[in-house]
Amino acid sequence: MNGATKIKETRCRNTVFRWGLKTYVMGIVNVSPDSFSGDGIVTVDRALSQAREFYADGADIIDIGGESTRPGSQPISDAEEIHRVIPAVRRISQELPIPVSVDTYKYEVARAALDAGAHMINDIRALRDIRLAGLAAERKVPIVLMSNQRNQQERHIMPAILADLRRAIDMAVKNGVSRENIIIDPGIGFGKTLEQNCEIVRRLDELKKLKQPVLLGTSRKSMIGLVLDLPADQRLEGTAATVAIGIAGGADIVRVHDVRAMIRVSKMSDAIVRRSWGRSQ
Numbered sequence: 001m002n003g004a005t006k007i008k009e010t011r012c013r014n015t016v017f018r019w020g021l022k023t024y025v026m027g028i029v030n031v032s033p034d035s036f037s038g039d040g041i042v043t044v045d046r047a048l049s050q051a052r053e054f055y056a057d058g059a060d061i062i063d064i065g066g067e068s069t070r071p072g073s074q075p076i077s078d079a080e081e082i083h084r085v086i087p088a089v090r091r092i093s094q095e096l097p098i099p100v101s102v103d104t105y106k107y108e109v110a111r112a113a114l115d116a117g118a119h120m121i122n123d124i125r126a127l128r129d130i131r132l133a134g135l136a137a138e139r140k141v142p143i144v145l146m147s148n149q150r151n152q153q154e155r156h157i158m159p160a161i162l163a164d165l166r167r168a169i170d171m172a173v174k175n176g177v178s179r180e181n182i183i184i185d186p187g188i189g190f191g192k193t194l195e196q197n198c199e200i201v202r203r204l205d206e207l208k209k210l211k212q213p214v215l216l217g218t219s220r221k222s223m224i225g226l227v228l229d230l231p232a233d234q235r236l237e238g239t240a241a242t243v244a245i246g247i248a249g250g251a252d253i254v255r256v257h258d259v260r261a262m263i264r265v266s267k268m269s270d271a272i273v274r275r276s277w278g279r280s281q
Helices: 044-057 078-095 107-116 131-139 157-174 194-202 204-210 222-228 236-248 259-273
Strands: 009-012 015-018 024-030 061-065 100-103 120-123 143-146 182-185 253-256
Touching: 024 044, 024 259, 044 061, 044 078, 044 259, 061 078, 061 120, 078 100, 078 107, 100 107, 107 120, 107 131, 120 131, 131 143, 131 157, 143 157, 157 182, 157 194, 157 204, 194 204, 194 222, 194 236, 222 236, 236 253, 236 259, 253 259
Parallel strands: 024 061, 024 253, 061 100, 100 120, 120 143, 143 182
Antiparallel strands: 009 015
């Protein structure tokens, strides 16, 4: 089976993620007007509508982010990010029975989101702010730790990612986060070259040695645009290829924009890789 070898399951809201049984799909809801993929949402009603559609399509998690992380984007203040994110988190968590993740590396934003009803933290800086570990431990929620090389480009990418994620896992555990609540992400993009991003997907199974569930986020990213010479809104097939290969390499969660299509890709991949024929969690 793919996924973590010792971590059998993670509980989040009313969901039990049983790693290795199936691939879980995280649907992206961007409430930033300058999202790289052109799917930014600026009203709570639209965010809820998209989340409802993802839930109806079979998404397992909704991931809400308020700050664009595309190369060259400008950081926003905690206050602005809270203003964007919290109304969507509150409304979606109240109206849909699905785990809600907040995509942020900022302690104040994460705390406000958990107070508003979020159930998971998705940290793209892997505890560069150690307070996030304490917050996840205190609230007993899962946390995604992503390896980010944006300010420290590496020549040998897989050893660098493994070392970075080991650091983050150790810091999380030392600050009280249970191993059952730690998910790792190699961080497609974020300071990697095209060749390195392809290498990460190709060698994804090497992350299994860390014995934590693996999240893969390739959806519509520049690696696909560079290979296919296509804009972000035309990268569906390229995303599908990376998702399928990622699942073969051990991805437990795929973070995607096109939920309906990627659920189909995941189910077909699971049938081949996990010998799972439409089996639910």
